[in-house]
Amino acid sequence: MAVGADEEALVAFLERSGGEWIAAACSVAEVERLRRHDHHVVTVSGRAGLLLTYHLWSEPVSVAPRVYILFRHVDGHPRAPAEVQRSIERLLY
Numbered sequence: 001m002a003v004g005a006d007e008e009a010l011v012a013f014l015e016r017s018g019g020e021w022i023a024a025a026c027s028v029a030e031v032e033r034l035r036r037h038d039h040h041v042v043t044v045s046g047r048a049g050l051l052l053t054y055h056l057w058s059e060p061v062s063v064a065p066r067v068y069i070l071f072r073h074v075d076g077h078p079r080a081p082a083e084v085q086r087s088i089e090r091l092l093y
Contacts, residue, residue: 019072040080
């Protein structure tokens with residue numbers, strides 16, 4: 001599956017970060033709900049993680065878009081709204 005340049009850069013950053021991270025495929029409808037909550041904290045399996053969606057801002061949404069969650073650098077970031085948390089739970093479980 002082809003990814004855009006912004007997503008390639010994000011994945012390269014995550015791989016270099018040394019932190020644990022996950023990616024989740026989502027629907028175009030979910031992207032519309034999630035993309036504006038970049039760098040908000042979500043909970044996955046009891047762990048706080050940073051939702052990363054900025055790669056979805058500047059590029060057309062692909063057929064199989066993905067959001068990323070990094071389990072580092074959560075301090076100082078706002079908690080995601082409940083509707084975003086519910087979306088993340090649907091995507092990952």
